[in-house]
Amino acid sequence: MNSRLLGTGSYLPERVVSNAELSETVDTSDEWIIARTGIGQRHIVAAGQTTGDMAIAAAQKALQAAGIDGRAVDLVVVATTTPDNTFPATAGKVQAEIGAAGAFFDIQAVCSGFVYALSVVDALLKTGAHRTALVIGADALSRIVDWQDRNTCILFGDGAGAVVLQAEPATGAPVRGILSTHLHGAGATRDLLYVDGGAGSNQKTGFIHMEGRDVFKHAVAKLAECTLESLEANGLNVADVAGFIPHQANQRILDALAKKLEIPADKVVSTVAKHANTSAASIPLALDDAMQQGRFKAGDVLSMQAIGGGLAWGSALIRL
């Protein structure tokens, strides 16, 4: 079986917060944020709006793009660090709202969540256990950002992106769908990027903390490493890839990755200027943005790579 990508969709909250607006509350400036991150603005959820709401909106758009009725979906997976509840999974809300049946669960791998989710769902589709899956990356990191901490609050935004994947009998080469996924993690580096306080086990929610420079260095090295790993696994090279869709954390990370792997700049999808870092939502948001612009066509190979808290990282290669 192959896991074919049938459609993409996304959702961004209405409220846009500019760098200038942030500089009214913390000691920062539009110039600093643009120069160090490439971020120009971020979307922020409204009071009462949740990750689940965004996930549902993105899922509906992906179903529409795929031409699939929600009732045909038998697997819903939401990658998120900011679920609506400790349990049940946010994916259950999506399942109910779109009228799907079958299995649902959330995946927590922070900014790598979408790639982790693709990997798990690809495996489930390939075994024949499920046929039609919605894979959603959705996060409202604004809810766990310390808005007084200029080291972190300028970096993040909210949003959701979704894809519909369907199992299709393999009919020989070239494979259309997910070619391979490669997951990694180093729990020993978990102190570089974390939320303090914990969650259900100690009843406190906390804020994001990050050793920015260290994470930056790991990001460039690991993103490059797992991208090459996926290309090698498929006997492909950079020139065979139509588009690279990295996790959108910082334009300087995207530029460094492109430089390291000698990727032409126009092959790297970048939405960091308008979305900021939306954690698990960042890759599917960027993917949908590129699809909406008609940047890719059937048969194109896309390479996705992410790294975030954990540290956890990974890549996915897919042929449209």
Ligand code: UT7
């Ligand atoms: O999504 C998971 C993956 N996350 C990432 O990949 C993020 C990786 N890290 C980064 O993107 C960058 O490290 C940051 C954007 C977080 C920071 O950029 P940097 O170039 O590493 O800056 P820095 O932390 O070394 O700080 C440079 C200076 C410091 O001042 P001093 O010590 O040189 O006087 C900071 O205090 O900039 C200062 N600074 C700020 N100034 C204005 C830090 N934050 C700000 C700010 N506005 N918002």
